[in-house]
Amino acid sequence: MSDELVIGGKSFKSRLIVGTGRYRTMEDMVEAVEASGTEMITVAIRRLDLDDPGQKTLLDYIDWNKYQILPNTAGCATVEEAMFVARLGREVGKTDFVKLEVIPDPKYLFPDGAATLEAARLLVEEGFIVLPYVHADPTLAKKLQDAGCATVMPLGSAIGSGQGIHTIEEIKIIIEQATVPIVVDAGLAVPSDASLALELGADAVLVNSAIAQADTPALMAEAFKHGVEAGRKAYLAGRIGVRQYAAASSPTTDVPQPVPARS
């Protein structure tokens, strides 16, 4: 059965997008990315240290031809900053894909919906394939897909908080009205979070801290790979409904009966 995720005209077999930040070592990162089976990885764009310009970059560790690179605009608090970093990312990443983040709040790293929408419209005009990171606000999600975004990426909870998905109900509605793939991003801590998102009909998840900061990142990456597989297959297999009462899984008739020995 072919079951592919299509974003910006590209097909992906894996529904797990992996972030490359917060690993203890680059080796951890490389192993985890491989173990995850992902086909798309996010990267951040930062200033080169001119006092050590030869230092290795992500490009020295990862074969960019093996993965769809998804440059992000993390660290940007305004539309202007996000536009600038998106354009830089396009050059260095050699891709039109961009994970759009406009985040004024350093404490919870919650995105600015209005600014994200404005930046998304401008980036779409410039031919970017825009994957915006936003609060799980169904009205905003609708406007973003109508604005030509390639996906909508509602958050589960605060980035890196490991709190899981607090926004189930909103995400269900976002999925219900979706015309583009929905990618649940941020806060996922364990594969059951990822599985749940896909069971509900989300098209993919983006995971970084849960893998990078696990005791054993590569093993956790594998766990998420299975979790995403599980969730997608369950969605396609059609889950049972919820019933108030029990339904016996063994026949309720023809139960053998003990008898008293004859007197």
Added chain:
Amino acid sequence: MSDELVIGGKSFKSRLIVGTGRYRTMEDMVEAVEASGTEMITVAIRRLDLDDPGQKTLLDYIDWNKYQILPNTAGCATVEEAMFVARLGREVGKTDFVKLEVIPDPKYLFPDGAATLEAARLLVEEGFIVLPYVHADPTLAKKLQDAGCATVMPLGSAIGSGQGIHTIEEIKIIIEQATVPIVVDAGLAVPSDASLALELGADAVLVNSAIAQADTPALMAEAFKHGVEAGRKAYLAGRIGVRQYAAASSPTTDVPQPVPARS
């Protein structure tokens, strides 16, 4: 890394126990059992129809040498009935394993803890390997393991209800104090339920209705196989902690700054 589940002295690679009831067809059942990768399946013991004694039984569909058979005492409301059915199951199943159920309540199929404990003690004396199905009551769980049960199987929610796991907090405590494998049984609806149970440290899950009644049982069985893999690997990989605030997954310094074009 070898990571095996040991119950009653036998080792299992799969941590998914599958029930064989409620399938639409025997073909569905056989396919699902195979797709699940399970090594242990439950069966019920019922009267033979003497007006059609040649009718096929489970034994005609499934190779009992491939699986650990786990006869249950479903349908029994008293200690005496459960003892009798357990002994019949031992003969026909050619195994000492028994899934002990003592269930007086037909509406929610909730077990009778006191009666289950009494029956468990008697069956242990008779050399059975007892896997008791009980409410997620930590004190009862402790008494059952102290009584020599091979596992404790706390319920997530009503059998076949598809409500998932309502008893997370109790199950955490049961796991914390466990001296035998803990198998979460009943109510699981989707693989995220299974994954969650294993992430918390449960040793296995038992699933029947969620697979048997899914639109596509074999595919749902595969989904649960992945869910169990995901949960176990995540448990071994060591999940991240929960934090109140966000933790940036991209560096917060060296963010490139746009500048106004010179006038």
Added chain:
Amino acid sequence: MSDELVIGGKSFKSRLIVGTGRYRTMEDMVEAVEASGTEMITVAIRRLDLDDPGQKTLLDYIDWNKYQILPNTAGCATVEEAMFVARLGREVGKTDFVKLEVIPDPKYLFPDGAATLEAARLLVEEGFIVLPYVHADPTLAKKLQDAGCATVMPLGSAIGSGQGIHTIEEIKIIIEQATVPIVVDAGLAVPSDASLALELGADAVLVNSAIAQADTPALMAEAFKHGVEAGRKAYLAGRIGVRQYAAASSPTTDVPQPVPARS
């Protein structure tokens, strides 16, 4: 102990704002409003039926001097419509208070955050005391309070859905960063929802459908009155913390011991 809620320079003893819509009869409405002990009621602005211009209006049922009237902009999907209806409400309601709603989505009635923010800024400029109804988006909430809104009113769940508060985590953050009173609005179904909101530090709640559509509206209004009292007092009384283990509420020493009768 004086513990007043101050909105737009006015002090209120009651922290329960009540809506006047969806009652089965006007008598139900009047009784419920009185039983609730509220000091602020919302009203909608609608066209007069010129074929029956003498028909009674809210003004014939309720003494507007007893309550702070809060005209809403329900039914408005755009900034322009909301501005127009707000201005009409100001004239007929003889108050600068306005409950700002900009809602393009008829299915879930979720507000448009960006449009609400834009309208809020314009209304503040015109001297309105603006109480905006928005999704529980902490970043948006911050912008609204910075824009001079008199409160922020995050939603618990869809209007009239009776689903309760799905947005606890977001609301906690909105409260944490609040510089104006936070009023939880929409979705509340039972007084425990209201109590919970105030226990978390919300300053008030707005309730309509839960009262209007209850079997006995006046009694439910009374129930909410108590719920709000309970929640506020609990907030001020300082709740106990959460601990993983138990803490005995009876002394654990000097327990009397039975003894065997002497032989």
Added chain:
Amino acid sequence: MSDELVIGGKSFKSRLIVGTGRYRTMEDMVEAVEASGTEMITVAIRRLDLDDPGQKTLLDYIDWNKYQILPNTAGCATVEEAMFVARLGREVGKTDFVKLEVIPDPKYLFPDGAATLEAARLLVEEGFIVLPYVHADPTLAKKLQDAGCATVMPLGSAIGSGQGIHTIEEIKIIIEQATVPIVVDAGLAVPSDASLALELGADAVLVNSAIAQADTPALMAEAFKHGVEAGRKAYLAGRIGVRQYAAASSPTTDVPQPVPARS
């Protein structure tokens, strides 16, 4: 409307039972008990200090004629101990009421269901009015009411843990099948917990730590008084149902429309 709670043939107007343990001072306790409006208070039975036999007891602080005294068997781990302490409590408390606790586990203070059932049967035979504290196990609850207990008191979470009610689903079922008053006990932390229990149809709640350990016990006691009132009234008022979609609380027609000024 008369709405009384009847336990063991006695009528109570208050549905809040208050514990007298864990207060910082006896004055705190007295104030809180009064502020709570309770008519039934629990007490523990402990050895008198013979080196200071004149020390004040609860009896010096509280007028036992004003309250139904409910001696408990806290600290008892076996049936025998519980029977002995129950009998001592009957003498000193001059009442047949007893809160039955049989708790072998010191960490979570979870009760032993089977032992509690056995002790309950013996105490009922001896003419006690038995209020057993048990895990929220519907099958056990049924056996206790069938055994002649005056109430069943399922736990919400570990005693004094402040975790609230983890056992909602089980408690709903216990209420559904109840033939005696159901009193939710243990773990309640805030009045919304109490209100929720009563909204679901519980007949009363028992609260101790949440009041005794609050920053201001008397104020928290008042908060719980309101919470219980709120929950009971809401139960009687008949709550609205839950709907997936929104239901407008303002009319959706006759919305005034702005128009462009004529050119």
Added chain:
Amino acid sequence: MINLTVNGKPRSIEKSVQLEDYLLSFGVNLDHVAVGYNGEVIKKEEFPKVSLSDGDILEIVRPVGGG
């Protein structure tokens, strides 16, 4: 003949009248309504000063139960 749009429906009057008189002709209680006049909201005090002319668009509103 003067054609108006009032609350979304066409209405006509013989000759121009003051807004206030027009409202009173319906028996409207002026204290209970607000009026939008060609997209502008006008205060009650202004009612006497506005004389209706062809093409005018009126929104005459009242408060109703709402949440």
Added chain:
Amino acid sequence: MINLTVNGKPRSIEKSVQLEDYLLSFGVNLDHVAVGYNGEVIKKEEFPKVSLSDGDILEIVRPVGGG
């Protein structure tokens, strides 16, 4: 005439037979069933040693799908 209760229903046989023969008379596959005899569960090896007599109560069971 010997009257039995088999799986809850009355059945009768002309004269006493061995349990094993009785089972085989139904064409039952002995490897696929277990038997309760007056409340006792008896092993397959015992089948030939048990001869049925009046009033005996038999439970002849098989495994079926169950959870």
Added chain:
Amino acid sequence: MINLTVNGKPRSIEKSVQLEDYLLSFGVNLDHVAVGYNGEVIKKEEFPKVSLSDGDILEIVRPVGGG
């Protein structure tokens, strides 16, 4: 010399006394306590009828704050 166990601790008295007198000797308020005597709980009315003898085990209890 009569040895008792009272509230878990050894105590002794010169010669046998009635339980009631023994309790009063401590200044105990009889209305505020209950007594376990060798595992039996005895009613207040019985106090005068019980005379303590060697090896008796007493539990003298009072109500305290509890939940």
Added chain:
Amino acid sequence: MINLTVNGKPRSIEKSVQLEDYLLSFGVNLDHVAVGYNGEVIKKEEFPKVSLSDGDILEIVRPVGGG
């Protein structure tokens, strides 16, 4: 003397050079960086065509791990 702002820090060069040469002077791998020039992002092909002049502001960036 030409003063530049590069990655937020002041740097100076003797005389104007091409952007490309300037980058290479640091030993930068041109395939691994992108450059913002006075707020504009310029393509690699343009590097040789840009000669730096006084007051120019450069942002030289690379990809790093990010989520």
